[in-house]
Structures are given as structure tokens and as C-alpha cells.
Amino acid sequence: MSTYITADCINCGACEPECPNEAISEGDEIYVIDPELCTECVGFHDHEACQAVCPVECCLPDPNHTEDEKVLLERALRLHPEDEELKKAASANEFASRFRK
Template identity: 60%
Template sequence: MSLKIAASCVNCSACEPECPNEAISAADGIYVIDPAKCTECIGFHDDPQCALICPIEETCVIDNNYPRYQPAA
């Protein structure tokens, strides 16, 4: 599943440079995660970096609208 940024985001921008896939960007004053680019940091890190760096708990959360990321074989 891709991650998404919840409404609790305070727009601190800490997550954007941490994303190894450049899936996070600012859009209309809020940060968003592009589900087509998000791999949940699989292949790069053990945990999603946006969720680890975010100062507000439960802001970078699983987006159940997308299937879990599957790395290419």
C-alpha cells in the first residue's frame, strides 16, 4: 500500500527530502504522497522514512485505497 499524509500535517516539510522515491511534494499548501511512486521505502529502508521523521504521530499513514507495493522480481 502506498502511504498518504493525513490532515494532521503541519507542513513542516521534513518528510519531502527523506523520500528515496521523490514521491512527496507540496501541493496547494499541503504535502501529498504520489501513490504511483511510493514504495513504502521497500528496497531502501526497513521502515517508511516519512513516518519516522514526521513530528506529528499518525500523519504518514497507510492508504488502503492502493494495494501493497510489490518489488519487481
């Protein structure tokens, strides 16, 4: 499942630089997350980085974009074909993921 930003967003921008996939951008009124780029930080962190820095906790799992760890890892690998560390971790099944806490 992709993460989304709720209407509670205060437009602070803390989340944008934390995204390893550059999925977060400034929208008309609040920041938004592109679900086609969001991997819920699978492959990069054991938590959702945007959610960890959000002062109002408005970065939440999007029930309209439910995806499992496998799909999210495949997306991360597709988005970062040059990332040898990610490829190695994925091959060894030792990648970071919030699903593995």
C-alpha cells in the same frame, strides 16, 4: 499499499527529503505522496522514512492503495534501474523492507 499524508499535516516538509523515490511534494495545503512513486521504502529502508521523521505522525498506510512487498519492490526496481545495490539485494532476496521486521 502506498503511504499517504493525512490532513493533520503541519506542512513542515520534514518528510520530503527522506523519500528515496521523490514521491512527496508540497500540495496546496499539505504535503502529498504520489502513490505511483511510493514504495513504502521497500528496497531502501526497513521502515517508512517519511513516517519516521514526521513530528505529528500523519504519514500512514493508505487503505485505498493496498500493495504487497513484491509489487513495491518491482516498483522500486523500475524507478531506480541504475541502482546496482538495489538489484543485487533484490536478486539475493536481502533487501530492506518494513514487511521483514
